[in-house]
Amino acid sequence: AQKVTQAQTEISVVEKEDVTLDCVYETRDTTYYLFWYKQPPSGELVFLIRRNSFDEQNEISGRYSWNFQKSTSSFNFTITASQVVDSAVYFCALSEVRDDKIIFGKGTRLHILP
């Protein structure tokens, strides 16, 4: 069965600190997709990244970076030099090839303190 675990329910850091959000997943498939979405207080989910299971290259986009490690079934997300605008709930998600559904983790609520 597929499952996404975000063990950190809530994190608070002071602005400009780096912060890593953990994500561990379970799937029986060899081909799958991993996602990160951001949900700011307004409620709209913002797509951040999609990763295919056969591409283990880490990715960097500005202050955001993602570390995908198949060996540990993890897809962690790091924000460098955090800003108050990064405050949001971040969801990690998994989708298997067999269907179009996305399974979401419970989310990590991130507070960036000024």
Place this chain on the structure above:
Amino acid sequence: GAVVSQHPSRVICKSGTSVKIECRSLDFQATTMFWYRQFPKQSLMLMATSNEGSKATYEQGVEKDKFLINHASLTLSTLTVTSAHPEDSSFYICSASKLARKTQYFGPGTRLLVL
């Protein structure tokens, strides 16, 4: 591109009335649309998957007669909450994906309050 809109953004209604929520993909054709429900401080719960021109597939525990879903075109899906009750109050979010693509793009959500 990949913009999804939802209307209305917020609705308050009396118990027993029906409420329709629209989800539109503005700049792409969405072969599949999804409807989620989210309670405060919780994750998204998938309610149903709808493909254009066919009946929606509901998740276990979701009443299909209560939550009517129509996906009449490649850019529009509607969710109708029939005979709404206070326990139906929630944040409803739709998403849309392009043909053969896995990424879902989400609408801004609709906050429903049933009095």
